[in-house]
Amino acid sequence: MRDNCCSTCEPNIAVQSCSHEPCPVDGGWTSWSEYGPCTKTCGEGVQVRSRICGDPPIQGKGRPCPGPASEFRECIAKQCPVDGQWxxxxxxxxxxxxxxxxxxxxxxxxxxxxxxxxxxxxxTGKNTQEEECNTQPCPAVRGGWTMWSEWSPCNKVTCQVTRSRSCKKPSPANGGEPCTGPKEQSRNCLLLCCVDGLIEKLGLEVTSYNWYKC
Incomplete structure (x- = not known):
């Protein structure tokens, strides 16, 4: 006959942990962050963005997240000023x-x-440079006369005509000698050319002299 106690007794079960390590969980990346500011205020620089291996984090003997934790890209905030050089x-x-x-x-x-x-x-500075040249003394230049001018109209007072020339073909230079000879010439007019002047000079009242022409 069985003991009635056995039908009501709890089973004698012993429990013992088999491992203290957590179950392995492979790591997972979070989303990429926004790119940070350019490392240069002008010219070519670098921007960086990052992510964390924590979604989920690694547990136990789980494998790390594959791939890089950071990414880089080139950036140009603006072109740098360039100073001019000669x-x-x-x-x-x-x-x-x-x-x-x-x-x-x-x-x-x-x-x-x-x-x-x-x-x-x-x-900065000048874009033009100057210097002296041909500093040797110039040879002396002797003056030369121009051609005589045309004779002037008859002067009714002096009864003469004149003409002139200039000493500038070439002009004397660098100690050269001036032109020699007169720069003006004069000669008497024909008598008929001076009738008007003589009449005026003598104060005569004649009305029939206008037909005289030089």
Missing amino acids: GSWCCTWSDCSATCGGGRRSRVRDCNNPAPSNGGKNC
């Missing part, structure tokens, strides 16, 4: 302003090495 002087000088006695010549350069851009400063 290029080389032009290889040739201009013609001298004088063939002797000291003249001037010049040459130029351009602000293009590099040229100013994006609000950069212009080159």
Whole structure:
């Protein structure tokens, strides 16, 4: 006969943990963040965005998240200002302003090495350079007369006609001798050309002299 106690007794079960480690959970990435500011205020820089291996986080012997935690991309906030720099002087000088006695010549350069851009400063200094040239003394130039002018109308007072010339073909220069000879010539008019003047000079009242012409 069975013991009635056995029908009401709790079963004798022993429980023992088999492992203290959590179950393995592979890590998962969070969403990418927004790209951060450019590392340069002008010119080429870099922007960075990141993510975290925590959605879900790694547990136990779970595997880490695959791939990078950060990404980079190039950025240009704005073009940097470039200050201008002078290029080389032009290889040739201009013609001298004088063939002797000291003249001037010049040459130029351009602000293009590099040229100013994006609000950069212009080159400082002059873009033109000058120097003396042909400084040797000029030879003496003796003066020469121009051609005689036409004879003037008859002067009714002096009864003479005149003509002139100038000492400027060439003008004397650099210690050269001046022209020799007269610069004016005169000669008497024909008598009939002076009738009007003589009548006026003598105060005569004659009305029939107007037909005389020079």
